[in-house]
Amino acid sequence: MTSNAGGHQSDSSGVAAPRSTPSLWLRLLFLSSTTALAALAATSAVAAVMNGGVGVLSAALGGAIVMAFFAISLLIGHFVGRDNPSGAVGLFVASYFVKVVGFAVVLFVLGAPAWLHGRWFVIGAVVTVVSWQAAEIYGFSKARLQIYNDPAADKGGDDVHS
Secondary structure, eight states, X not given: OOOOTTSEEEOTTSOEEEOSSOOHHHHHHHHHHHHHXXXXXXXXXXXXXXXXXXXXXXXXXXXXXXXXXXXXXXHHHHHHHTTOHXXXXXXXXXXXXXXHHHHHIIIIISXXXXXXXXXXXXXXXXXXXXXXXXXXXXXXXXXXXXXXXXXXXXXXXXXXXX
């Protein structure tokens, strides 16, 4: 089994060779953000028709806040996961808490601008969450992550059982 989580692909001899492609986490960040931007652009087009510039800005602001907070997790995976893959899981949980609290701080402490159209803000945020998560799931499903150590090659001998 091979893993490209660290940006290296094992060849047929099992030796990992560096590649020029970015890490799994950066590829997921690129895939998720481009998918979310495309979905947000479609949402903004509908918002422009229905409510003009205010709708576009509101949807864009909702989507941008979601994208900023979601990008935190993937960047943590990139910087921590390459040196300590098992420690990255704990940091993902901690980053989830930071995202929830940070989103609440942005919404409740800073307040909403007077021009904000609440419905398009929520629609932009929800469309971004759904498209980001769908792209992330797709990206993870295509990743080849090594879960177990490869078994050592049998050399034969007295300890081999038939």
